[in-house]
Amino acid sequence: MQRLTITIDDDLVAVVDAFIEAKGYANRSEAIRDLVRSGLEQSGNEVTRDRDCIATLSYVYDHAARELPKRLTQEFHDHHHLAQATLHVHISHDSCLEVTVLKGRSSEVKAFADHVIAERGVRHGHVAFMPADAASGPHGRGHSHSDHSHRAVKKRPV
Known part of the structure; x- marks a missing residue:
């Protein structure tokens, strides 16, 4: 992993910090990584690849x-x-x-x-x-399929 240094104006930092709080991120780095991934995917990166x-x-x-x-x-x-x-x-x-x-x-x-x-x-x-x-790898932050089970929803008889 590499460390990047960026400069962001105070207003944008406030918005990012509010996003981090609302979404429950542990730190800015996790939030910024997710935002960068999302931005790259939406910028057409999926299609060019x-x-x-x-x-x-x-x-x-x-x-x-x-x-x-x-x-x-x-x-x-x-x-x-x-x-x-x-x-x-x-x-x-x-x-x-x-x-x-x-x-x-x-x-x-x-x-x-x-x-x-x-x-x-x-x-x-x-x-x-x-x-x-x-969709095929571990979902979320470090959870594998063996860490938890998925509940099956059963239909009620009609």
């Missing part, structure tokens, strides 16, 4: 836009290997929010997300990338 990734695609669209729900459904069927799950929320009479978890090569995920966001009738869109290896 073209590796396996997980992403969330969030977008708000006009459900009454001509053929838009039908076009979106067809796009998701055509890319079923990327789309893992979708949450659909009715926001207003005219607007819906969808959040989709995507998984695949970052270049393919980005191309698909960009295509969905560019559809006529999609008002707002955002894609957030995470490396797929983040």
Whole structure:
């Protein structure tokens, strides 16, 4: 690990310290490392490296836009290997929010997300990338699968 020295104005330090407190980081270094990773991932680093990734695609669209729900459904069927799950929320009479978890090569995920966001009738869109290896390794700060168990949720009989 290398040590970096940076200069940050007082106002930004106050914001960083408030972030650290709110998120429960033990120190500034941990928080800064996470912020740098996040910034690099969102700056397109995932796409330039073209590796396996997980992403969330969030977008708000006009459900009454001509053929838009039908076009979106067809796009998701055509890319079923990327789309893992979708949450659909009715926001207003005219607007819906969808959040989709995507998984695949970052270049393919980005191309698909960009295509969905560019559809006529999609008002707002955002894609957030995470490396797929983040999901396969220990999660959190130093926890391995043997450190704890995951509870299974059982369905109640109907």
